[in-house]
Each structure stands twice: as structure tokens, then as C-alpha cells.
């Protein structure tokens with residue numbers, strides 16, 4: 001379904017960003033798109049893409065012009081059904097959702113959980129390394145992240161084992177209506193059903209983050225019908241993202257042993273190293289926006305009502321912003337990477353994700369001298385990116 005851009009000067013690409021081989025390794029395609037220009041028309045999906053750093057960052061900071069309220073996926077029909085959540089609303093509606101989640105997730109509030117998170121990271125690292133060889137995704141990142149967030153939310157024990165697969169489905173639904181997206185719709189419906197019927201007062205622990213959502217429904221800070229939607233944001237956005245970040249970290253340390261040596265020699269580099277992991281292997285590769293007025297980028301006019309894909313994974317490897325962007329450098333400390341977003345929708349769970357990442361890298365650094373890559377396969381998901389499996393032997 002090739003469609004022309006409305007401004008004939010706009011560079012056009014017929015690349016399928018959601019094809020299996022591109023999802024597994026998107027970086028050569030991103031480089032081609034960045035060279036075409038700061039805005040490119042993706043003719044197969046009838047949408048614009050911003051592949052360079054500066055334009056993605058500006059779009060994220062301009063929520064009045066680059067709206068989230070008409071969805072952040074790429075498919076128009078899907079976006080229509082997804083309106084009205086924390087992710088898919090603009091201020092002032094969006095502020096209501098943020099006000100409910102923020103108190104639990106600000107660093108000061110998270111400090112009370114810090115020791116528990118560090119202990120869990122140490123326990124799981126002790127357990128996986130005792131086997132000598134482990135899968136950084138299935139054995140380490142997944143159980144660590146899912147159980148931790150499920151406990152903080154206060155979810156019932158039953159059904160937890162399904163959450164990650166459903167969240168993965170949820171991320172697949174952000175793509176165009178390809179086979180993967182269609183197959184995932186049922187999983188997302190199931191996740192929403194879980195939030196409406198299982199993750200509810202009476203089954204949630206009274207002191208967990210989930211109950212705070214329903215308290216807001218009672219106090220009037222949130223409309224009661226918005227409570228399951230906000231619960232969905234937690235279980236959808238908080239797991240598969242962090243899982244990918246941690247699995248990518250181990251893979252990067254295995255394939256860049258000198259960088260691992262630097263972290264081990266100087267653990268004060270851990271926050272910088274985790275920022276570099278997030279920059280170079282963005283766990284969420286893209287979300288989109290909808291223009292509310294005409295936007296001009298590099299003299300090219302994007303009409304009001306355009307769908308625009310913001311390519312975080314490409315922006316983070318833009319040589320115009322990061323010198324030698326394909327090099328993994330634990331000392332780079334790229335605090336301005338775009339993997340956690342920016343502006344009003346900047347990831348509300350970022351402080352938790354950072355705490356989790358730092359704790360697990362610290363536990364690995366104090367115990368494991370060397371990771372030896374045994375085998376790695378990369379995920380093919382319409383939005384998230386990371387190793388499907390990253391098997392390493394440790395010494």
C-alpha cells in the first residue's frame with residue numbers, strides 16, 4: 001500500500017521497519033534512514049519517521065504539537081481503540097494519571113525498597129552463577145524483574161506466570177497489522193481482562209502500589225473506570241522493558257570484555273554503564289505521535305493529522321549527537337539518551353528501572369570476572385528489543 005507524502009520534497013523509504021530481519025538487527029536500516037534526512041516518509045505504512053536525535057528529542061518535548069492522545073502505535077484502527085490511557089493522553093488529562101503513580105515511583109519513595117532490591121539482585125545472581133552457564137533473559141532478567149514488580153504492585157500469586165508473555169503481546173500491538181500484531185491482540189485483551197478481574201481490591205495486597213490506584217478511584221482523584229487502565233500501564237510497561245535492558249546488559253558485557261573489566265575495576269561506573277546499555281540497545285525502539293498542526297522539519301511540511309514514528313533506537317545511535325555511536329563505552333554516561341523518553345511522558349518507572357539495573361550489575365560485578373557468550377538470539381517484537389535468549393558461561 002504505497003502512499004506518497006503530501007510534500008514531494010520529503011525523502012521516501014519503502015523499508016519495512018517491522019520485518020523480522022529488521023527487528024532483530026535494526027541498526028543498518030536506521031543508518032540508511034538517518035542518511036536520507038531528518039524526516040523520512042515510510043511509504044508502506046503511510047507515516048513519517050524521525051530517525052535522528054535532535055528531531056526525536058524536540059518532538060518528545062513538544063506534546064502540544066506531537067500529541068499522544070490519538071495513540072502511540074502505528075496502525076490507525078488500533079490507535080483509535082487505545083485512546084485515553086496514561087500513555088495515550090495529553091495534559092491536562094494526562095496529569096491525573098501521573099499524579100497517582102508518581103508518589104510511589106519518585107526516588108525518595110523508592111529508597112525504602114532499595115535494600116530489598118539489592119538483596120534480590122544478589123540472591124538471583126548467586127543462584128544463576130552456581131550453574132556456571134545461564135540465560136541472561138530467561139534465568140536472570142525475567143524472574144528478577146517480574147517478581148519484583150509484581151510484589152511491589154501487590155499482585156495475587158495466581159496469574160503472574162502469564163504476565164510477561166501478555167505484556168510482550170501488548171508491545172507487538174504497537175506495530176502495523178502484520179501477522180505478529182494480529183496474533184498478539186488476544187494476549188493484550190487477556191492482560192486487560194486480568195487487570196479488570198484479577199488485579200483488583202480484595203486480591204491486591206493492601207499496602208502495594210496497585211491498591212493506591214484504587215484508593216485514588218475512591219477519593220475521586222481518578223475516575224473508577226480508569227483504575228484498571230492504570231493497572232494495565234504498570235503490568236504492560238514495567239516488565240518487558242526492564243527485562244530487555246538487563247538481558248542486553250549481560251550480552252554487551254559478554255561481547256565487550258574490556259568494558260566489563262572497567263566496571264569491575266571501578267563500580268562507580270555502574271550508573272554510566274547502565275545508561276550506555278539503554279542508549280545502545282534501546283529496550284523500546286519506537287513510539288509514535290500525531291501532529292495537531294502543520295510542522296516544518298528541514299523545510300518539509302508535515303500536515304496536521306500526520307502519524308510520526310519517533311525512532312528512539314536510531315536517535316540514540318545518531319553520530320551527529322554521539323561520536324562513534326556503535327561503540328559500547330561504559331564511561332560515556334549518555335544521560336540524555338532517549339530510551340526512557342523525554343517531556344511529559346518520560347518513563348514514570350525510570351527510577352525503579354535504574355535501581356533494578358544498577359543493583360543487578362553491582363551483584364554481577366562483585367561475583368563474575370568474565371562472561372563467555374555461548375549463544376544469543378534477538379527478539380522480533382514490533383516495539384521492544386533485546387535478546388530473546390543470551391546464554392553465557394561465567395568464570
Ligand code: HEM
Nearest residue numbers: 086087233237238241242245283339340341345347349353
Ligand atoms: C529500562 C526499562 C524501561 C524503559 C526502557 C522504559 C521506556 C519507556 C518510554 C520510552 C516511555 C515513554 C513513552 C512515550 O513517550 O510515549 C515510558 C513510559 C512509561 N513507562 Fe517506562 N520504561 C521502562 C521501565 C518502566 C517501569 C519499571 C515501569 C513501571 C514501574 C514503567 C512504566 C511506564 C509508564 C506507566 C509509562 C507511561 C508514562 C506516561 O505516559 O506519562 N516503565 N517508558
